[in-house]
Amino acid sequence: MEDLAGVKSSQPPGGEERGVGEGGGPERGSGGGLTAAQLAVLERCLHGLKHAKNDSHTLAALLLISRLCPASQLDQPTLRRLFQAVGLNLPARLLMTAVRGSESSMLPPDELLSLGTALLAALSTDPDMASHPQLLSTIPLLLGILANGPANQQNQDRGGQSPEKNAAEASKPDPVGETSDKAARTPSEASSRLDEAMAADCYQVLTAVCGLPRGPDQLLSRAAVPALCQAVEQNQTLSRGRGLALLGLLLSGKTRTKAWRRHSAELLALLVRLSKDFSQSSDQNRFSMCSQLVQFLPPAGMAAQSEDLKGVVRRVWVALRPMMQAKLTPKQMGPVLVLSACLLDLHGWELVGPPKFCCLLVNRACVEVRMGLEEPPGNDLSPELQQTLTGCYRIMEASIEQACLQTSPQISVSGLSLQQSRQVLGVLEEAFSALMFYLQQVDPSRYGDPFVFATVRSLCSWLAEETSCLREEVTKLLPFLISYSRKHLQDDGSEQNLHDWISEERDGWTGSEALRYLLPALCHLSAEEGPRKVLLGLDAPALLVDFLSRCWTSMKGKGWATMARDPSMETACSALLNFTVTEPERVRKDSCFRTLEALLSEALPVLVNKPRLLVLAANYCTLGLMIGRLKSSPSGSVEAAQRRFFSAALRFLRGALDSGSGPGPVKVSPGWEENWDEAAELWRLSLQALGGCVRVQPSVCGLIREEGWLRHTLSMLDQGSALPDRHTEEVLEEALSAVAQQCPVCRQEIRDVMQSSDRGALSRMRNLKKSLGLK
Structure with missing residues (x-):
């Protein structure tokens, strides 16, 4: 050269x-x-x-x-x-x-x-x-x-x-604290x-390179994040313009979580510097800096315990308060509300400020939602407005739980008084009314729109806590909510727009997300006659059964070693249980409940041996027995699938209580103890349903003897001096009475044990003694 x-x-x-x-x-x-x-x-x-x-x-x-x-x-x-x-x-x-x-x-x-x-x-x-x-x-x-x-x-x-x-x-x-040549x-x-x-x-x-499909990963693997952070720290040429912009791209897409996981120290140091710049800037400059600052905040839950991050959030809130209290144009208000939503995602209400400012923040968000959504049908919302409203939704969601703590006259966790909580609930109710108005206008062609999903998710967070307000509007919206959830579940996550949008927030879009958010509301609404009739007309039970079937298939495919508890499956069971208890004729005639029985008979024998999924097993056991009590057996024998389910259910119920090796009170078994608060009521309902099954299907009594449930229960009650509570004693007595009435052999076994001993909890079951003709 x-x-x-x-x-x-x-x-x-x-x-x-x-x-x-x-x-x-x-x-x-x-x-x-x-x-x-x-x-x-x-x-x-x-x-x-x-x-x-x-x-x-x-x-x-x-x-x-x-x-x-x-x-x-x-x-x-x-x-x-x-x-x-x-x-x-x-x-x-x-x-x-x-x-x-x-x-x-x-x-x-x-x-x-x-x-x-x-x-x-x-x-x-x-x-x-x-x-x-x-x-x-x-x-x-x-x-x-x-x-x-x-x-x-x-x-x-x-x-x-x-x-x-x-x-x-x-x-x-x-x-x-150290100095180098750099x-x-x-x-x-x-x-x-x-x-x-x-x-x-x-x-x-x-x-x-960053603009290529795999570009962000290529840059991340070549240490682009720490190098660019240092360029900004050293104030190198164009670093505050081009460098921060490039970092923003790396931290706004799918590489965001990966970048924070690998380089949290460098990114947190950069965020501290940016937050100081933000707090020291003039009010006018702060408006333009809000959107930039959002890009550099960590994903929710990451670095949450860091004192540096806590200092950043506190510092930014201090700068935001006068901005929020000023008279702002819509163009200024949007970035302020979005940044506020991100700060709430990171640290909740702890650092926001005094209760009066918290109320102002929620009120501002609710006003923006009403102004944005209460437009004539057919008006398209700009991307900027959609982003602002999505931020408002997150502020509203964060405020729901705090505002609902108004049942006590004491000051709530967020510092809101009873009166302030009621005021917040009032403005939230008006805003969620606007959400329902907007969703009523949504055409099925827009079911894949991420903004529609964000609106549905926000509404469901409200319905999970509050179903008594706006009852008529909620009931009218059920056709849309069920149709929307069914479409996404059946498409099984094929909506690319939603997949890309949600992947930036967390692991990805599966297709069941919409229904998962709706499930708590369905659990409440299925217990009330008016909404339940509407749900039945929309074939909601079949939707829930389809959801459980897909979840079970996914669970088997992932392997049991890493399987975690899925609360959504338990909530779906609770909603189906409401239908089973209140609509027996529908259960007898609807084919989806036969599909459900087949699923339960396959799943429960597996779940019995999975301690981490005990609450789900309790739900499956209760649901299957409650359905079983509605179906008589004309042939006098139990079908193979039913036999498999009843055998698993009896083994499962038998394992809840333990009398130990000697006399003393009956205790909850170690395997159940951790989840007893959640599983106890389901266990009692199962025993009550077992008695109902015995009455309509007497042949179940043979399984009760074969599986050892009767022998174990009698031994436990004979040795144990007392049961955990009176309710537990009552349901056990009721189940034993039903067995004794339908099975002469079982009746004699119970009679023999009661006659041979006058100790233990069994001797105090007077109604059972009376039914056996004992004094």
């Missing part, structure tokens, strides 16, 4: 050769094409590029093209030919020569870097070139230049480390080491 100096001197860095790179990227389609003379020159230059004998010839051809054939006049195919002729070898070698040093080079390192980055910037405008492995291999070098400046990058590389390691090491922040550089010194043109070229390449 001896003669590079002469070529370079004819065109200064950052001049016309940058016409095909950042700071002059190709304005595709904006030119009117080339003349015949220009085309002739271009063809000769392209031929020269392909057959260049050295780098000087290549650079000379490039300079001639840039002067005679402006990039704005080159169409995409011509640019592609130009890029292919140049290739990536030259800019990569220029960078390597600059950072490693070469005595044979006649150009100083800064000029080599300038040339290399300019060529890479030009090549990166082509997506194929931007995704080429050779270009991707230069990313650590570019990051090192941005983080440390070109001179520092060269010095580090000459220390014997590879460029990749240099970039990774250079991007690591200095330990808090940290000692003043912003002006750092800035003088990196001219704006070179910085722009580096950011052009990185931004082009």
